[in-house]
Amino acid sequence: MPGTDRSICQALELKGHKVTRLPYTPGKSIKLDKKYDVIFNLCDGLEDDLDFVEFQVLKDIEKTRIPFTGNSLNTIRLCNDKRKIKQVLLKKNILTPNFQVFKSDKQKLRSDMKFPLIIKPVCADAAVGIYADSVVNTEKQLRQRVKRVLVRHKQPAALVSEYIAGRDLTIPVMGNKKIKVLDPTELKYIRSFKNKPNILSYAAKWHKGRPVYKDSITLVKNAKKRFSKEEMKKIKFAAKATYAAVGCSGYATVDARLDEKGNVYVIEINPNCWIGPKSDTALTLQKNYNVDYPGMIDKIVKIAKER
Incomplete structure (x- = not known):
């Protein structure tokens, strides 16, 4: 996000660190000397x-x-492809919605795939390629949405998953070998989402003037009151297992759904997630560690030194 690097530099300087910002030109390698103690890595891709x-x-x-x-190159590369994340989750017996990868809108839908289905780009994050109508109930709708992902977003494939109607969670996780799972935030969908699938589309995530933006509210506080002990145990177990399975380090967030039966379905994981001052992740980390924004950024640096 624009401005995040400046906010982080200011936070580091407030904690007594001497900071150098290094510009990057696509296509040219970055040359660094050995005088630096830590590199603050914000690599998370472009839209x-x-x-x-x-x-x-x-x-x-x-x-x-x-x-x-x-996170490392291997982890970022893995998590840029939602197919690969799903394959890792299945291999590690971590619950995730049933899915199928479509490389063409003419591809046959497997018989074990049950509607409603949600269609996303296979290689995108930050809700890119997700629309209010990305959840479908018919094959005709499915093929239209797959074609949109392939053509409009120029994706190599579309990820089609069974839609899980449930509570929409984001779980921050920190650490290297010693992993700490923090309290989950929850997206509450109101008003304009009535009788519609509760999904965070690109518009709901980023377009501040839209009703869907105002009607998707992040709940940060009182997690222990919003979830039972058993629910919290399952949520944190799933997040920790996912973080370890994809080889995360430093910090990440895990997106999950909690269904009415208490099952936790891992949707995806976001290494090097947005940690700007106004981000939900930053607010959650500050609350959990009882620190201000500079203190949170300093905590991330300390974790890096422990690698």
């Missing part, structure tokens, strides 16, 4: 970017052997 420019940045960072915040 509709299928060239994955962050991969080259991370390669350059890892070559320096200087400790860095956030």
